Structure formats: structure tokens, C-alpha cells
Amino acid sequence: MHERKLPATLRFMLAARRSELLGLEDLAQTCALVARISQLVHALQKERGYSNLFLSSAAAHLRPQLDSLSATAADLEQEVRTALEQMDPNGLGAPDKTRLFTRIAHALHHLDELPGLRRRIRERLISAQDATATLIRLIGGLLAVIFEAADSAVDPDITRCLVTLFNFMQGKELAGQERALGVTGFASGYFDPQQLERLSHLQECQERSFSTFCRFASPAAAAQWQVLCASSSNLQACRLREIARSTHAGARLDPQLGELWFELHTQRIDLMQGIESHLEQELLHCCQQGMQRIRRELHSHRRVLENLSDMHNSAEQIRLFSVHSSGLDSPPEDGLSGNLARSTLDLLQHQSQRLQAMQDELRTTRQALEERKLVERAKQLLMRQQGHSESEAYAWLRQTAMNQGLRLEEVAQRLLNLATAAELQPLAGHRH
Amino acid sequence: MHERKLPATLRFMLAARRSELLGLEDLAQTCALVARISQLVHALQKERGYSNLFLSSAAAHLRPQLDSLSATAADLEQEVRTALEQMDPNGLGAPDKTRLFTRIAHALHHLDELPGLRRRIRERLISAQDATATLIRLIGGLLAVIFEAADSAVDPDITRCLVTLFNFMQGKELAGQERALGVTGFASGYFDPQQLERLSHLQECQERSFSTFCRFASPAAAAQWQVLCASSSNLQACRLREIARSTHAGARLDPQLGELWFELHTQRIDLMQGIESHLEQELLHCCQQGMQRIRRELHSHRRVLENLSDMHNSAEQIRLFSVHSSGLDSPPEDGLSGNLARSTLDLLQHQSQRLQAMQDELRTTRQALEERKLVERAKQLLMRQQGHSESEAYAWLRQTAMNQGLRLEEVAQRLLNLATAAELQPLAGHRH
Numbered sequence: 001m002h003e004r005k006l007p008a009t010l011r012f013m014l015a016a017r018r019s020e021l022l023g024l025e026d027l028a029q030t031c032a033l034v035a036r037i038s039q040l041v042h043a044l045q046k047e048r049g050y051s052n053l054f055l056s057s058a059a060a061h062l063r064p065q066l067d068s069l070s071a072t073a074a075d076l077e078q079e080v081r082t083a084l085e086q087m088d089p090n091g092l093g094a095p096d097k098t099r100l101f102t103r104i105a106h107a108l109h110h111l112d113e114l115p116g117l118r119r120r121i122r123e124r125l126i127s128a129q130d131a132t133a134t135l136i137r138l139i140g141g142l143l144a145v146i147f148e149a150a151d152s153a154v155d156p157d158i159t160r161c162l163v164t165l166f167n168f169m170q171g172k173e174l175a176g177q178e179r180a181l182g183v184t185g186f187a188s189g190y191f192d193p194q195q196l197e198r199l200s201h202l203q204e205c206q207e208r209s210f211s212t213f214c215r216f217a218s219p220a221a222a223a224q225w226q227v228l229c230a231s232s233s234n235l236q237a238c239r240l241r242e243i244a245r246s247t248h249a250g251a252r253l254d255p256q257l258g259e260l261w262f263e264l265h266t267q268r269i270d271l272m273q274g275i276e277s278h279l280e281q282e283l284l285h286c287c288q289q290g291m292q293r294i295r296r297e298l299h300s301h302r303r304v305l306e307n308l309s310d311m312h313n314s315a316e317q318i319r320l321f322s323v324h325s326s327g328l329d330s331p332p333e334d335g336l337s338g339n340l341a342r343s344t345l346d347l348l349q350h351q352s353q354r355l356q357a358m359q360d361e362l363r364t365t366r367q368a369l370e371e372r373k374l375v376e377r378a379k380q381l382l383m384r385q386q387g388h389s390e391s392e393a394y395a396w397l398r399q400t401a402m403n404q405g406l407r408l409e410e411v412a413q414r415l416l417n418l419a420t421a422a423e424l425q426p427l428a429g430h431r432h
Numbered sequence: 433m434h435e436r437k438l439p440a441t442l443r444f445m446l447a448a449r450r451s452e453l454l455g456l457e458d459l460a461q462t463c464a465l466v467a468r469i470s471q472l473v474h475a476l477q478k479e480r481g482y483s484n485l486f487l488s489s490a491a492a493h494l495r496p497q498l499d500s501l502s503a504t505a506a507d508l509e510q511e512v513r514t515a516l517e518q519m520d521p522n523g524l525g526a527p528d529k530t531r532l533f534t535r536i537a538h539a540l541h542h543l544d545e546l547p548g549l550r551r552r553i554r555e556r557l558i559s560a561q562d563a564t565a566t567l568i569r570l571i572g573g574l575l576a577v578i579f580e581a582a583d584s585a586v587d588p589d590i591t592r593c594l595v596t597l598f599n600f601m602q603g604k605e606l607a608g609q610e611r612a613l614g615v616t617g618f619a620s621g622y623f624d625p626q627q628l629e630r631l632s633h634l635q636e637c638q639e640r641s642f643s644t645f646c647r648f649a650s651p652a653a654a655a656q657w658q659v660l661c662a663s664s665s666n667l668q669a670c671r672l673r674e675i676a677r678s679t680h681a682g683a684r685l686d687p688q689l690g691e692l693w694f695e696l697h698t699q700r701i702d703l704m705q706g707i708e709s710h711l712e713q714e715l716l717h718c719c720q721q722g723m724q725r726i727r728r729e730l731h732s733h734r735r736v737l738e739n740l741s742d743m744h745n746s747a748e749q750i751r752l753f754s755v756h757s758s759g760l761d762s763p764p765e766d767g768l769s770g771n772l773a774r775s776t777l778d779l780l781q782h783q784s785q786r787l788q789a790m791q792d793e794l795r796t797t798r799q800a801l802e803e804r805k806l807v808e809r810a811k812q813l814l815m816r817q818q819g820h821s822e823s824e825a826y827a828w829l830r831q832t833a834m835n836q837g838l839r840l841e842e843v844a845q846r847l848l849n850l851a852t853a854a855e856l857q858p859l860a861g862h863r864h
Contacts, residue, residue, distance in 0.1 A: 008516060009540040016533035023528050081440060096455050096528065096586055101448035102783050108441040109776055154528060341545070348538050355531055356809075360852075420792075 009344060010305040016351065017301050021294045023154050028287035029087065030100070030149045031158065035280040036080045037107075037142050038169060042273050043073035044142075045176040048135040051121050052180045053262060055128035056187045063122070070118055077111060084108075096152070103141075103148045110138040132180050139173055151369050155290055156361035161283040163368055164216040168279055171209035172272045178202040179265035182244060186258030190247035199244065201391030204398075212368055218282060224275045233267035240264060301347075308343055371409040378412035381419055441776060442737040448783065449733050453726045455586050460719035461519065462532070462581045463590065467712040468512045469539075469574050470601060474705050475505035476574075477608040480567040483553050484612045485694065487560035488619045495554070502550055509543060516540075528584070535580045539573040546570070564612050571605055583801050587722055588793035593715040595800055596648040600711055603641035604704045610634040611697035614676060618690030622679035626821075631676060633823030636830075644800055650714060656707045665699035672696060733779075740775055803841040810844035813851055 006014070047069040054062045084104065117134055120126040126134075146169065150162035181199055185191040191199065214222055228234055240261050247253055375397065382393035401411045438446070479501040486494045516536065549566055552558040558566075578601065582594035613631055617623040623631065646654055660666055672693050679685055807829065814825035833843045 007540075007544070008513060009537050009544060012516070012533050012537035012540060016530045016537060019529040019533055023530070084440060084444070097451040098448045098455070099787055101444045101451055102780065102787060105441050105444035105448060106780050106784070108439075108444060109773070109780060112439070112441060113773070341541070344541055348534065348541060351534050352538070355534060 006305060006309050010309055013344075013347065013351070014298075014302060014305060017294065017298045021291065021298055024158075024287070024290050024294055027153055027155060027158055028284075028291060030153075031162070031283050031287050033080070033083045033087065034146050034149050034162065034165070035284060036076070036083050037145055038165065038276060038280055040073065040076040040080050041139055041142050041169060041173070042276065043069070043076045044135060044139055045173065045269065047073045048132060048139075048176065049179060049183075049262070049266065051131050051135070052128050052183050055121060055124065055126070055131060056183055056258075066122075074114075077114070081108075081111075100145070100148045100152060103145045107138075107141040107145050110141045114138070128184060132177075136177060139176075143169060143173060147369065147372075151366065154362070156358050156365060157286050158283070158290060159362055159365045160216050161279070161286045163365055164213055164218075164221065165276070165279045165283055167209045167213040167216070167368075168272070168276060171206050171213060172269060172276065174202050174206040174209060175265065175269055175272065178206070179262065179269065182240075182261045182265065183258055185244060185247070186253060186261050187255055189252035189255055190249060191244055192249070196245060197395075198389075198391050199241075201394055203241065205394070212372075216365065216368070221275060221278055221282065224278060228268070228271045228275065231268075231271060233264050233271065237261075237264040237268050304343075304347065374409050374412040374416065378415045381415065385419075438737060438741050442741055445776075445779065445783070446730075446734060446737060449726065449730045453723065453730055456590075456719070456722050456726055459585055459587060459590055460716075460723060462585075463594070463715050463719050465512070465515045465519065466578050466581050466594065466597070467716060468508070468515050469577055470597065470708060470712055472505065472508040472512050473571055473574050473601060473605070474708065475501065475508050476567060476571055477605065477701065479505045480564060480571075480608065481611060481615075481694070481698065483563050483567070484560050484615055487553060487556065487558070487563060488615055498554075506546075509546070513540075513543075532577070532580045532584060535573075535577045539570075539577050542570040542573045560616065564609075568609060571608075575601060575605060579801065579804075583798065586794070588790050588797060589718050590715070590722060591794055591797045592648050593711070593718045595797055596645055596650075596653065597708070597711045597715055599641045599645040599648070599800070600704070600708060603638050603645060604701060604708065606634050606638040606641060607697065607701055607704065610638065611694065611701065614672075614693045614697065615690055617676060617679070618685060618693050619687055621684035621687055622681060623676055624681070628677065629827075630821075630823050631673075633826055635673065637826070644804075648797065648800070653707060653710055653714065656710060660700070660703045660707065663700075663703060665696050665703065669693075669696040669700050736775075736779065803844075806841050806844040806848065810847045813847065817851075 047066070050062060050066045050069050053059070054066050113134070117126070117131065121131050143166070146162065146166045150159060150166050153159040153162055178199065181195060181202065185195050185199075210225070214225065217225065240257070243253070243257070244261075378397060379390060379393040382388045382396060383390060386393075386396075388396065397408055397411050397415075400406075401408045404411065406414075479498070482494060482498045482501050485491070486498050545566070549558070549563065553563050575598070578594065578598045582591060582598050585591040585594055610631065613627060613634065617627050617631070642657070646657065649657065672689070675685070675689070676693075807826075810829060811822060811825040814820045814828060815822060818825075818828075820828065829840055829843050829847075832838075833840045836843065838846075
């Protein structure tokens with residue numbers, strides 16, 4: 001039956017379901033991109049680790065391994081770029097992608113700098129610290145794409161998968177930064193107070209990310225995380241953290257410990273990579289399942305509506321043949337007759353309730369993203385206005401939260417509100 | 433210059449702006465529909481008023497006027513249906529419309545019942561109360577479409593216009609319900625306690641709606657509202673409210689006062705209609721301005737990016753001609769050179785900040801919708817679970833808020849949280 005023949009009510013009910021399917025198909029494409037980005041991030045983290053090692057020592061024997069890691073990352077970058085080409089941003093049908101596309105442009109901008117950075121690393125024209133900082137920014141830009149994908153996803157299950165993956169990747173990225181910082185510290189034989197503060201900041205933020213991950217993780221992923229936590233490389237890596245913390249200018253270490261640190265933290269991060277792959281698979285699986293479910297529902301929905309419409313048409317036929325019966329006997333001359341109207345209404349109410357439940361679930365999950373964004377923005381504000389370093393800004397927020405018996409997010413929110421009020425002040429004055 | 437030749441970074445920057453434009457064009461279409469729905473609602477309110485009058489009295493002379501009002505409403509309904517046809521829900525490019533389309537299907541379902549209802553009214557086969565209740569549901573369904581349009585709009589200015597219009601229409605609808613209730617009360621010579629409770633509920637909710645309207649209204653709309661409040665028909669209508677409040681079974685009124693009540697409240701509502709038209713115009717104007725602004729920005733953005741790209745290409749040309757210069761002299765072999773990279777980054781950061789500011793503004797405005805939704809849902813819950821009437825449910829919420837020193841929305845939120853927790857309880861038990 002051609003859909004145009006369906007009454008407008010039923011047509012819009014179908015259109016609503018189809019819109020849901022379109023949204024999910026679109027989301028599935030974004031998730032496929034996210035999975036590729038996740039792999040690229042892992043490759044870049046490995047490359048960063050070796051670049052750091054390469055620049056920190058004069059060890060020329062690291063070069064072949066570094067080249068191989070760069071080649072892997074470059075291949076994965078090409079895959080991401082191909083996937084981006086396929087997203088066809090120039091095509092129609094892409095409203096509401098403004099934030100996602102802006103993040104992608106940002107990430108691409110940083111990726112454009114990669115070949116130049118690699119050349120400078122090999123020619124030792126850049127310090128380990130600067131190279132690391134550049135790669136941290138680059139990876140941060142890629143993570144921001146995943147954050148935005150999570151923040152704009154409309155399906156609660158997929159949003160949950162994306163929030164889980166994002167938080168895990170964030171934790172793993174902080175683990176990578178911790179590894180890099182450790183390499184620098186051990187190479188010089190001790191950690192100065194600033195390095196120690198940064199080290200504990202990285203560890204604390206890691207814990208925060210992984211605890212959010214655990215809150216949303218599937219039982220399977222959570223179990224894998226437990227295995228990692230109990231692994232000997234993790235336990236030994238933690239022991240080396242203790243050793244690092246006990247150093248100072250007067251208590252130096254054998255720089256050789258740096259290689260052990262690197263080795264153990266690399267093992268730890270490689271275990272994380274296993275979980276990350278699992279999360280990518282869960283995400284893609286969730287998209288597939290969601291689309292299958294909606295396609296099935298759309299199919300049965302269409303049949304129900306067509307049946308309703310057939311009943312409606314035959315009711316009209318009957319009415320045509322009973323022009324002589326009294327007005328009181330015949331069904332109302334319009335709309336769907338009683339039973340049909342009721343079935344339609346039932347379907348509509350069921351759909352509305354389902355949508356409301358989805359909205360509620362979505363809000364709960366997005367809350368975790370919203371809170372992260374608040375803390376990030378409050379940190380930026382403190383860094384910009386008070387000249388704090390990132391770890392100082394975070395420490396200030398944490399201390400204030402403890403003093404005032406508030407959650408970190410609440411302190412961040414209040415700080416941002418104050419800043420907004422302060423910005424609006426001159427405007428308000430101007431109006432008088 | 434063909435866009436394909438732009439570097440991917442710049443292409444996504446453009447795509448982000450174009451996505452914004454597409455989203456706005458789509459929103460403008462929804463707003464055009466909203467304006468038509470607003471006019472239909474007004475016509476239906478008038479028709480409801482006269483239907484009520486027609487059914488409450490034996491006055492046959494009201495029939496021609498009623499027929500003419502029905503014809504006007506039917507014409508406007510046809511315009512809404514035509515606009516809906518043009519929305520082409522079967523076409524592609526409509527993800528994320530699930531909620532809007534579901535609301536539209538709901539509204540259409542109620543509209544389908546209209547001709548039957550009109551017949552029953554003319555044949556006096558339905559009571560004034562039932563006819564009014566049916567039309568209240570129908571208008572409620574149409575208002576829900578506007579609510580959903582406001583809740584899914586992505587532009588803060590347009591969202592503000594939609595929130596303003598929605599709240600004003602809601603207030604006007606409650607004014608219409610108050611008028612209908614008054615007609616019934618005056619016709620029987622007095623208001624029983626239940627009617628009095630409902631009357632004060634309608635007045636209180638009206639005030640709430642208009643106060644939200646005032647919070648978001650433009651200075652011009654707010655000024656019109658002040659004029660209405662000071663108008664003699666409004667002041668006299670308020671005086672009749674006092675009189676209604678003082679009646680009981682032992683203190684009856686001249687039923688003729690009902691016609692004055694109807695007349696004054698009709699004048700009051702007609703004045704509201706003037707403001708409503710103004711709000712529709714503001715909404716459409718806001719859409720036009722937004723699209724013009726983005727088209728202009730997109731145009732200049734494209735030129736800036738093309739210039740950047742030209743500079744990039746000529747930098748490459750220079751590099752081609754200087755293959756013999758040392759590696760140290762030449763710019764990095766990749767990405768955009770220093771200046772270009774900086775301009776690109778500036779543009780990107782500007783765009784990100786703008787999007788963040790828009791998000792913040794959007795959140796503030798949507799808060800008003802979110803709060804209304806919370807109160808609505810809490811009321812529904814109390815009506816379903818405690819068997820309260822709507823005004824009893826509202827009174828309970830208000831009283832609880834006063835007792836606990838909380839805002840109405842906070843009480844609603846806590847109540848809904850409790851209900852969710854209670855629903856989850858059996859599930860949690862089941863898992864053990």
C-alpha cells in the first residue's frame with residue numbers, strides 16, 4: 001500500500017519512527033568514526049611514548065621502532081581521514097552537526113601539524129617536553145571529537161557506550177601522560193616539587209575518569225578492568241609511583257629505573273588497550289542492535305498502521321452504502337471510528353511514554369558529560385584569570401569543595417556563575 | 433574555487449557553518465508551522481467559547497455565528513494540514529524529529545475528531561462540559577507541538593521567541609478555560625466549591641504562565657502586556673472574578689451576569705490575540721534575521737577560508753621552487769605554515785567560544801520548559817496514583833513547596849525521583 005494513502009495521523013506516526021531510524025543510522029556512522037579515532041589515539045600514544053624516550057636519550061637504536069610506530073599512526077590517520085571524507089560534510093541532511101564538525105576541524109588542524117613534528121623530533125630540533133605537549137594537544141583534540149559525539153547522541157544506550165569509552169580513553173590518556181612525565185623524572189634521577197604535583201594530579205584525574213567509566217561500564221568491561229587492576233604490571237607500576245614520590249634533589253635514583261617505569265606503564269597501557277578495543281566493539285554492536293530493533297519495529301509499526309488504515313477505509317465503504325440510515329446510527333462522518341481511534345491513541349501514548357523514558361535516561365547519562373565540562377571550564381577560567389597551572393587550578397577546586405562540603409562540580413558551577421555575573425555587570429551598568 | 437580543493441580542516445569549518453544554516457532553515461519551517469498552529473488555536477478557542485454558550489442556553493440565534501467560527505477554524509486547520517504536507521515527513525533529511533512528529537500525529541488524531549464533535553454540538557448530543565473538555569484536549573495537543581518545537585530548537589534567540597509564545601498561548605488558553613468555567617457557573621447562578629477551586633487554579637496557572645512570558649518577552653511585547661493589564665476590560669473582568677468568588681448555593685446571582693462575564697473575558701482574550709500575533713511576527717522575524725546573519729557569515733567565512741587556502745597553496749609553490757635550500761630554512765613540509773595555522777586556529781577558537789556561549793544561553797532558556805515539564809509530570813503522577821483532580825494535584829504541590837521552603841519545580845523533581853526509585857525497587861529486588 002502506498003504510504004501517501006495513509007491518513008496524515010498515521011503517516012506522521014510512521015515518520016516519527018523513521019526519523020528515529022535515520023538518527024540512529026547517522027549516529028552509527030559517527031560511532032564508526034569514533035572507533036577509528038580511538039585506534040588512532042592509541043597509536044599516537046605509543047608514538048608519543050617512544051618519541052619521548054628517543055628525545056630523552058641519545059639512543060639511536062630506538063629510531064627504527066619509532067619509525068614503525070609513526071607509520072602505523074599515519075596509516076590509522078589515513079583511515080580516519082577516509083572515514084571523514086565518507087561523512088560527506090558537503091552533502092545535505094546534516095543539520096545540528098555544527099559542534100561535531102567544529103571539533104573535527106580542530107582535530108584535523110592538529111593532525112596537519114604531525115608530519116612537521118615528526119621531522120623535528122627526528123632531527124632533535126624539539127625538546128621532549130615540547131613534543132609531548134604538542135601530542136597531548138593533538139590527542140586532546142581527538143578526544144574532544146568523541147566527547148562531542150557522546151554529547152550529541154540521541155540514543156540512551158549508545159550515549160552510555162560513548163560516555164564509557166570517552167572516560168576510559170581519557171583515563172588511558174592520563175596514564176600515557178603519567179608515563180611520559182615519569183620518563184623525564186627518572187632520566188634526571190629525581191622529581192622536582194612541580195613534577196611531583198603534576199604526577200599526583202595525573203593520578204587523581206585518572207582515578208576520576210576510571211571511576212566514571214566503572215559507573216557506566218557493562219559487567220563484561222567492568223570485569224576486565226578488575227583483572228587489569230589486579231595485574232602484576234599494574235601493581236608494580238603503582239610501587240614505582242611510590243618510589244618516584246620519595247625522590248628529591250638530595251635523594252636521586254638510578255636513571256636505569258626509567259626503563260623499568262616505561263616498561264611497566266607500557267604493559268599497563270597495553271592492557272588498557274585491550275579493554276578499549278572491547279569498548280569499541282560494544283559501541284558498534286550497540287549501534288547495530290539499535291538499528292535492527294528500530295527497523296523491526298518500523299516494519300511491524302507500518303503493518304499495524306496499514307491495518308488500521310484498511311479498517312478505516314472499509315468503515316468508509318460501509319458508510320457509503322448506508323446513506324439512508326439515520327445520522328444517529330452511523331459512525332461519526334469523519335476521522336477514524338471509535339475502535340480505530342482508540343488503537344491509534346494507544347499506539348501514540350505508548351510512543352510518547354517510550355520517548356519520555358528515553359529522554360530521562362539520556363539526561364542521567366549526559367549529566368556525567370555535563371559535569372566534566374563544568375570542571376574543565378572552571379579549570380580553564382582559573383588558569384586564565386589567576387595564572388594557575390592546570391594542576392594548581394584542579395587543586396584549588398578540590399580544596400574549595402572539601403572546605404565547603406560541596407561536590408567538585410558544584411564548586412565549578414558556582415565559580416562559572418560568578419564569572420558570568422561579573423561579565424554581565426558592566427552591561428547592566430551600561431543600561432542605566 | 434571548488435570546495436573539494438580546500439584542505440579538510442577548512443572544509444569541516446565550512447561544513448560546520450553550513451550545518452548551522454541547515455538547522456536554522458529547518459527550524460524556520462517549524463516556526464512557520466507554529467505560527468499557523470497559533471492562529472488555529474485562537475480560532476478553536478473562539479469556537480469553543482461559542483459552542484459552550486450555544487450548548488448552555490437554548491439560544492438558537494447563536495447558531496449562524498457558531499457556524500461562521502467553525503468555518504474559520506476549518507479553514508485554518510486546512511492551512512495547518514497543507515503546511516504539514518509540505519514538511520514532507522517521508523522525505524529524507526529528517527533525523528531527530530521523532531518527538532516533534534509524534535506530537536504532530538497526536539494533534540492530528542484529535543483534529544480528526546473535530547467534524548464529528550461539531551455535528552454532535554449542533555444536534556445537542558453532547559453536554560457543554562464534555563464538548564469543552566474535548567476541545568481542551570485538542571488545543572492541548574496543538575500546544576504540545578509548540579512546546580516540542582521550542583524544546584528541540586537549537587538557536588537560543590529562536591528558542592527564546594518560542595518559549596515566550598508558548599507561555600503566552602498557555603496563559604491565553606487558561607484564560608479561555610476560565611471564561612468557559614465562568615459561563616457554566618453564572619448560568620447556574622453560583623459556583624460550587626469544586627468550581628471555585630478550579631477557578632482559582634486556572635487563575636493561578638495563568639499568572640504563572642504570564643510571568644514566565646514576561647521573563648522572556650521582548651520590551652515591545654512586555655509593553656503591550658502592560659497595556660492589556662491596565663485595560664478596562666481586564667480590570668472589569670477581574671472585578672467579576674471577585675463577584676464569582678463570593679457566590680455559593682445560598683448566594684445566587686442574576687444569570688444575566690454570565691453574558692457580561694463572557695463579553696469582558698472575550699475582550700480580554702481578544703487583546704491577548706493582538707499580543708499573540710505580535711509574538712508570531714517576532715518569531716518569524718527572528719528566524720529570517722538568523723538565517724540572513726548565518727548566510728552572510730557563511731559567505732565571508734568561505735572567502736576567508738579560500739584566502740587561507742590560496743596562501744597555503746602559494747606557500748607550497750614557493751617550497752617547490754626552493755628544493756635546494758636547507759631543511760632548516762624551509763617551512764615545515766606539511767600542514768599550513770605558521771601564520772596560516774594561527775589564523776585557522778583563531779577562527780576555530782572563535783567558533784568554539786561562540787558555540788559554547790550559545791549552548792549556555794540555550795540551557796538557561798530551556799530551563800523554563802524543563803521546569804514546566806516537571807510540574808506537568810508531577811501533576812499527572814498525583815492524578816494517576818492518588819486520584820487527585822488537576823487542581824488538587826497542583827494545590828498539593830504548591831502547599832508542599834510552601835511547607836518545605838522549596839520551589840514548585842523542586843518539589844515536582846523530588847516527587848518524580850521518588851516515583852522512579854519506587855518503580856526500580858522491584859527490579860532491583862528481582863536481580864538478587
